[in-house]
Amino acid sequence: MTGVITDACIRCKYMNCIEVCPVDAFYEGETMLVINPRECVDCGCCIEECPVDAIVFDTEERAQPWLALNAKYANLWPNVTFDGGQTPPDADHYASVPDKFDQHFSPNPGKGDIGPRTASARAKACGGCTKETPLKKLARLIRSLWR
Numbered sequence: 001m002t003g004v005i006t007d008a009c010i011r012c013k014y015m016n017c018i019e020v021c022p023v024d025a026f027y028e029g030e031t032m033l034v035i036n037p038r039e040c041v042d043c044g045c046c047i048e049e050c051p052v053d054a055i056v057f058d059t060e061e062r063a064q065p066w067l068a069l070n071a072k073y074a075n076l077w078p079n080v081t082f083d084g085g086q087t088p089p090d091a092d093h094y095a096s097v098p099d100k101f102d103q104h105f106s107p108n109p110g111k112g113d114i115g116p117r118t119a120s121a122r123a124k125a126c127g128g129c130t131k132e133t134p135l136k137k138l139a140r141l142i143r144s145l146w147r
Helices: 016-020 045-049 061-074 134-145
Strands: 003-005 026-028 033-035 055-057
Touching: 003 033, 003 061, 016 045, 033 061, 045 055, 055 061
Parallel strands: none
Antiparallel strands: 003 055, 026 033
């Protein structure tokens, strides 16, 4: 599975999702963001953070039209790893507009990271990234046996 950004992101580009991504899998276009499916680790943190419900797992039906677009533009647009103020001032106006692709999508790249990162974005990571994985549990068990 991978996260897929749909047309709901167009003209919004809220950056909440980028701030929690543990692998920096987001790429910025002029009017929307995309996720590189080869980099996404399927943690779902970004899905929880998106205020306009623009991100879904690729197993959901509404992801299908956007899978190829995400993969294509992730290879063409610059990587974006933190919120540098890229959200357009009129984003709230476009948040509830349906079917934005034909009128508002731009294939042009965005600017990517703008300015210095002001705080550790990883400190905002969701609980999914901080849970103890089975591998960590096994390592903890082995260490406890050797004591």
